[in-house]
Amino acid sequence: MRAPTSRETRWLIVAALVVLWEFLPRLGLIPTLFLPPLSMTAVALWTAGPEYLSHLGVTLREVGVALVFACGGGIACGIALGSSARFRKLLLPVVSSAYAIPLVVLYPLFTAWFGIGEPSKVVFAAVYGFLPTLLGAAAGVQTIDRGLIVTARSMGATRVQQIVHVLLPATMPTVLSSLRIGGALVIVGVVVAEMLMSTAGIGFLISRYRTMLDSPKVFAAILLVLALAVVFDLLVQTAERRFLKKGRGDAAAQPQG
Amino acid sequence: QETVRIGLATQAWWPTVVAEAAVRQGLFEKEGLTAELTVYQSGGETFTALAAGAADVISIQPSIVATGRTKGVEAKMVALGANANYGWNLIVPADSEVQEVSQLEGKNVGITASGSLSDFLALWTIKEEGVTFNSVPLGGAGLVPNLISGNVDAAVVFAPLSFQVIQSGDGRSILDYGAAIPEHLNSGWAASDAFIESDGPVLQKTLNALYGGVAWIQANEEEAIDLLVELNQVDRTVAEQDYREQFAKLSADGILDVAGAQAAVDLAVIGGMTDLAPGADIVEDRFRPVPTQP
Amino acid sequence: MSKVSTQASASADRYVRAAIVVALFVAWEIASRTGLVDARLLPPASTVLATAGELVATPAFRNHLWTTLAQTLAAFVIAVPLGAILGLLIAENRYASEVLKPLVFFVFSIPKSIFLPMFILAFGIGFGQKVAFGVFSAIFIMMMTAFAAVESVKREHLMVARVMGARFSQTVRNVYAPSMAPVLLEAVRLAMIFNFTGILLAEMYASRTGIGNQIGLWGQSFMLDRLLAGILIVSVLAILFNEGIRVIETRIGHWRT
Amino acid sequence: MDTLHRGEVEVRNLTRTFGSGGQEIRALDDVSFTIPAGKFVSVVGPSGCGKSSLLMMLVGLSEATSGTLEVAGAPVTGPDPDRIGVVFQEANLFPWLTAGKNVEFPLMLKGVGKAERADKANAALDLVGLQGFAARYPHELSGGMKQRVSIARGIVQDPDVLMMDEPFAALDEQTRMVMGDELLNIWERTKKTVMFVTHSLTEAIYLSDHVIVMSARPGRIVDRIDVDLPRPRTFEMTSTPEFTRLRNRIWEQIRVA
Amino acid sequence: MDTLHRGEVEVRNLTRTFGSGGQEIRALDDVSFTIPAGKFVSVVGPSGCGKSSLLMMLVGLSEATSGTLEVAGAPVTGPDPDRIGVVFQEANLFPWLTAGKNVEFPLMLKGVGKAERADKANAALDLVGLQGFAARYPHELSGGMKQRVSIARGIVQDPDVLMMDEPFAALDEQTRMVMGDELLNIWERTKKTVMFVTHSLTEAIYLSDHVIVMSARPGRIVDRIDVDLPRPRTFEMTSTPEFTRLRNRIWEQIRVA
Ligand SMILES: Nc1ncnc2c1ncn2[C@@H]1O[C@H](COP(=O)(O)OP(=O)(O)OP(=O)(O)O)[C@@H](O)[C@H]1O
Numbered sequence A: 001m002r003a004p005t006s007r008e009t010r011w012l013i014v015a016a017l018v019v020l021w022e023f024l025p026r027l028g029l030i031p032t033l034f035l036p037p038l039s040m041t042a043v044a045l046w047t048a049g050p051e052y053l054s055h056l057g058v059t060l061r062e063v064g065v066a067l068v069f070a071c072g073g074g075i076a077c078g079i080a081l082g083s084s085a086r087f088r089k090l091l092l093p094v095v096s097s098a099y100a101i102p103l104v105v106l107y108p109l110f111t112a113w114f115g116i117g118e119p120s121k122v123v124f125a126a127v128y129g130f131l132p133t134l135l136g137a138a139a140g141v142q143t144i145d146r147g148l149i150v151t152a153r154s155m156g157a158t159r160v161q162q163i164v165h166v167l168l169p170a171t172m173p174t175v176l177s178s179l180r181i182g183g184a185l186v187i188v189g190v191v192v193a194e195m196l197m198s199t200a201g202i203g204f205l206i207s208r209y210r211t212m213l214d215s216p217k218v219f220a221a222i223l224l225v226l227a228l229a230v231v232f233d234l235l236v237q238t239a240e241r242r243f244l245k246k247g248r249g250d251a252a253a254q255p256q257g
Numbered sequence B: 001q002e003t004v005r006i007g008l009a010t011q012a013w014w015p016t017v018v019a020e021a022a023v024r025q026g027l028f029e030k031e032g033l034t035a036e037l038t039v040y041q042s043g044g045e046t047f048t049a050l051a052a053g054a055a056d057v058i059s060i061q062p063s064i065v066a067t068g069r070t071k072g073v074e075a076k077m078v079a080l081g082a083n084a085n086y087g088w089n090l091i092v093p094a095d096s097e098v099q100e101v102s103q104l105e106g107k108n109v110g111i112t113a114s115g116s117l118s119d120f121l122a123l124w125t126i127k128e129e130g131v132t133f134n135s136v137p138l139g140g141a142g143l144v145p146n147l148i149s150g151n152v153d154a155a156v157v158f159a160p161l162s163f164q165v166i167q168s169g170d171g172r173s174i175l176d177y178g179a180a181i182p183e184h185l186n187s188g189w190a191a192s193d194a195f196i197e198s199d200g201p202v203l204q205k206t207l208n209a210l211y212g213g214v215a216w217i218q219a220n221e222e223e224a225i226d227l228l229v230e231l232n233q234v235d236r237t238v239a240e241q242d243y244r245e246q247f248a249k250l251s252a253d254g255i256l257d258v259a260g261a262q263a264a265v266d267l268a269v270i271g272g273m274t275d276l277a278p279g280a281d282i283v284e285d286r287f288r289p290v291p292t293q294p
Numbered sequence C: 001m002s003k004v005s006t007q008a009s010a011s012a013d014r015y016v017r018a019a020i021v022v023a024l025f026v027a028w029e030i031a032s033r034t035g036l037v038d039a040r041l042l043p044p045a046s047t048v049l050a051t052a053g054e055l056v057a058t059p060a061f062r063n064h065l066w067t068t069l070a071q072t073l074a075a076f077v078i079a080v081p082l083g084a085i086l087g088l089l090i091a092e093n094r095y096a097s098e099v100l101k102p103l104v105f106f107v108f109s110i111p112k113s114i115f116l117p118m119f120i121l122a123f124g125i126g127f128g129q130k131v132a133f134g135v136f137s138a139i140f141i142m143m144m145t146a147f148a149a150v151e152s153v154k155r156e157h158l159m160v161a162r163v164m165g166a167r168f169s170q171t172v173r174n175v176y177a178p179s180m181a182p183v184l185l186e187a188v189r190l191a192m193i194f195n196f197t198g199i200l201l202a203e204m205y206a207s208r209t210g211i212g213n214q215i216g217l218w219g220q221s222f223m224l225d226r227l228l229a230g231i232l233i234v235s236v237l238a239i240l241f242n243e244g245i246r247v248i249e250t251r252i253g254h255w256r257t
Numbered sequence D, E: 001m002d003t004l005h006r007g008e009v010e011v012r013n014l015t016r017t018f019g020s021g022g023q024e025i026r027a028l029d030d031v032s033f034t035i036p037a038g039k040f041v042s043v044v045g046p047s048g049c050g051k052s053s054l055l056m057m058l059v060g061l062s063e064a065t066s067g068t069l070e071v072a073g074a075p076v077t078g079p080d081p082d083r084i085g086v087v088f089q090e091a092n093l094f095p096w097l098t099a100g101k102n103v104e105f106p107l108m109l110k111g112v113g114k115a116e117r118a119d120k121a122n123a124a125l126d127l128v129g130l131q132g133f134a135a136r137y138p139h140e141l142s143g144g145m146k147q148r149v150s151i152a153r154g155i156v157q158d159p160d161v162l163m164m165d166e167p168f169a170a171l172d173e174q175t176r177m178v179m180g181d182e183l184l185n186i187w188e189r190t191k192k193t194v195m196f197v198t199h200s201l202t203e204a205i206y207l208s209d210h211v212i213v214m215s216a217r218p219g220r221i222v223d224r225i226d227v228d229l230p231r232p233r234t235f236e237m238t239s240t241p242e243f244t245r246l247r248n249r250i251w252e253q254i255r256v257a
């Protein structure tokens, strides 16, 4: 029998998880309060479909806006900071220290300052995703071959040109990974902020139904968060296919690897 | 010596003080028990811990127990703590133009979380006072900051925070839920059916110690207020008010009945909750606490 | 740049950074004192600092702090190497990375606090549960970043090690580790922050001792001076840790021009 | 700009040290020379004598410790691709770009239109014998092919002064000769100033008007030889007595140095 | 192992293509040759004819498309550092290790003790004329110095068969000759088999027992020349008629190829 392809294995794992999710609670191995069977969750999602959809819309909008700031801004600032030894040494410590402040705990205050509507969620999630993206991109810049930058400089590349035409493509793998991390954190940030205080959004549903001990509805909302992550991952994968497959000689280096 | 794990819904709520007083007076030891106190973020978390088997006896409001029963978590109230929402107030900023509840029409009112006791009180207000306003979940830590910053026009605030806000002049009460809502089984202690069956004696001793704690608090005002100041890290005047309006009124015998439980469930229905077990299913009146003497 | 000027600029950087921090505190103080922001919502920096001093002098608080620190440290010691190694193993094996990378990403994008009840179910409440949740909070960012770090390893260097007969463990120690260092150290930093925040959240959720428990109380009781002081102390600890990493970073990164 | 000076290179009392304190290395010591506009000058000298360091300073990518450098009558303050183009010792190709795009790179920086860029790049690739390789990525090229792409990239910039650091090192003798003749063609057609670092004495004499001979560390100029062979140079000249005499003279200098 | 075969290299009907489908490139076409144990064989051929590809297959870093490769009587299945050592065309030094540690690297992999490692590395560095440079990092070395460190790293491994891909390309003529003589010394002392890729015909003849001449793409063997000059070789031999005759013969082959 031939070995399953990676895609098949992945589906096998997913299938196994689905089966476990269904039967662990059904067999009473996990109380349904902690994990309702998948079927119950799906039914909850289906019956409350319109409600979930409208809340998903809110979350999507917040995630979208926060992504622009967190990932776009994070990558741009990360590359700019990372490419200058001076700024890197001067500012990165401040930046990463700032991230050490547990923002989640400060969130109630955050809303007092920024209001309780969507902007505070967006700001929170953007800040939450911004720094890891920035740090990742800045670290990525350090690993690239200095010779390439020197070459571009010798050709008179301006600072912006260096960033766009050399640093960005050279750090593309790390940048895309940072994008992934930043994106995931933005999703988490928005949902957590909604859970903490809001009147709409997937996170709101999670905390509402959690307080009401309505687990199937909680997990239905979590399924939607997962769906968000899946969609985002697909987007990043598309970008990866577009930017990464070219020009990397793994084949020559590690044929048997 | 047996260990009993006591789950406490939030640090600042009265059961935490009661349990702590009992521990400090050595009442559990007298009963031959070791008490392990765990503080949870709110009632939901506490109840979840009970379901997970991480707590034996918890402080809780009956609506959660009634909901839990229909969700497969078999637990019952075993002793009465308070029969009204002592200390809960609907608070507006001190300089607010709002003088009475009806003026909140169309405004925003802060609650801790959707589906929580404060949500229920807000819904009760809507129903009983005939106003419509938006309930905005802010989390326990977000209530006062958002009230002060004007993000909400009023907030449903629990004790002793309510006393603190009023005393500091930041807020003004326009509704005292403790007085407004008829008596019912408001809150108390709960345990799982399994624990009730298998560890009845331990439960009895635990309740003895806890009500010994209540007795000690009610008999020793000065020291109890000292304890409140220490545990809740509040000003003495706040602790004094808290003592007067809450601890002095706690049930000393813990005796509960189905009628009180049913009243609680009925109130929860008014608050918009569905899928609740009947009052008779959520009380177990077998245990009559015999307060342990210090 | 010559060595003299690098050293000189390094110490100058320190002053600039210190100046930035001092400036922030001064701005905070002024904003609060002049009523630019509501002092009830942001107590003056001096008050918060004084409160922090009082807290640190309180034995009970120190006990809480130690509990949290011990948990954080234990989780850190487990999560960081485990995450880095798992990340490396997955990223280096094409099959494993195709199968597992998306799954890791999906778990990463779900708010971890949702899983807290399950941790109580599995571990009860206590040291072990806090550590487990800390590990759970940190390990995914560690893995995600390790994925990114692997991209920065030059294929030629792997080839050289291979042709010299390096075993996998040797390659990990002698080629992967130094190449991935800048990105991985960022990951360690982030992991520490996630780990710390995770443990704080777990303590706020349910605990007997620990600083999260205290912070929860202060938040719910609107004691902002103490809340901010507590957060300040936590942040200072995280920043100290950050600086520790920086020392390692400059020690092993000196070959980067 | 004074057209008489266009392309003139003037170096006076140039010294370059690396490192500091006890660890100081003097790479170049009091180097002075002039390359008149439009001349072809080769630099030869033992490995590590400072040829590349000299070049890096002349193209404005590193700073002199003391002394002055002027190109076309103006001091060198930074890269200026219109005046000076450079082909580095290492190919430094951008791995994410095809050979063609690599060659187009400097033109793209200058904003040259797409079609013109492609035409020029193809012409340059033809010149280095890589017709048909425009679509290949660097990792698909052999060592010598990479170096030739790098040469094409230098030529396509069409600066007044072209500096080349051992451009033919990775080429076989046959290709090397062909490329040398091509270079001479371009030089004669465009009347550029060329500074050419090489290790092949034959090549140095064959191509140049003057040969600068450097000594081992610290690099000093030990001789400057005028090659009075007529142009165009032919293969046959390499076996004339005059050629042999020049070759022996340089050889003696280098041996002693 | 049959000591007679120790070090024998045998290649039969070797073909190597890169890419697939319409984009297929044939780098080597039906190449067969034998290097008897203990012989010094050079390979010459135009840039891009497949010399490096051949080497990569012989050291087990890439797989033949068809045909067989045997070293010491056993087929090559993967890197085997005890049998075969290699010096790559590019220096490929580890930038985070000093020159000394780079040379020690293969010994460290084998578990050689610290002191012995350092001694051997220093001896090898002496041999390539880099005494006193052990503590330098690669970025502090000139192009030729890096290549010499890479040679020292190959030599220190002391395998039965040593494969070198244009090891002297970045060296000046003087250093090149000295290093050639050193290599011959080592070879004579240890009776290794050496396969030496070079672009210098003089060097190929001067060093070797046999010279294999390859044609341009697709790489085929067009000639195999026995060098019957006596050993030890001397500089004077390079101007003997026999030497010139051999040189011309190879030159003709390459020109045609
Ligand atoms: N960044 C640096 N830090 C310290 N020393 C350096 C640095 N760059 C070069 N050197 C030293 O300066 C000297 C000259 O180096 P350079 O690269 O200019 O030599 P080169 O003449 O180009 O040699 P090659 O022919 O081998 O390329 C060498 O001894 C080298 O070790």
Ligand SMILES: Nc1ncnc2c1ncn2[C@@H]1O[C@H](COP(=O)(O)OP(=O)(O)OP(=O)(O)O)[C@@H](O)[C@H]1O
Pocket: A249, A251, A252, D139, D140, D141, D142, D143, D144, D145, D170, D172, E018, E019, E025, E026, E027, E045, E046, E047, E048, E049, E050, E051, E052, E053, E054, E089, E217
């Ligand atoms: N990974 C690869 N993918 C596609 N083509 C490749 C790859 N590696 C090498 N080639 C092609 O194979 C041919 C031979 O390359 P190889 O590097 O073996 O040449 P070489 O003889 O070493 O040349 P040089 O003397 O320039 O180093 C070249 O045409 C090159 O373009």
Ligand SMILES: [Mg+2]
Pocket: D051, D052, D053, D089, D165, E142, E143, E144
């Ligand atoms: Mg050089």
Ligand SMILES: [Mg+2]
Pocket: D142, D143, D144, E051, E052, E053, E089, E165
């Ligand atoms: Mg090659």
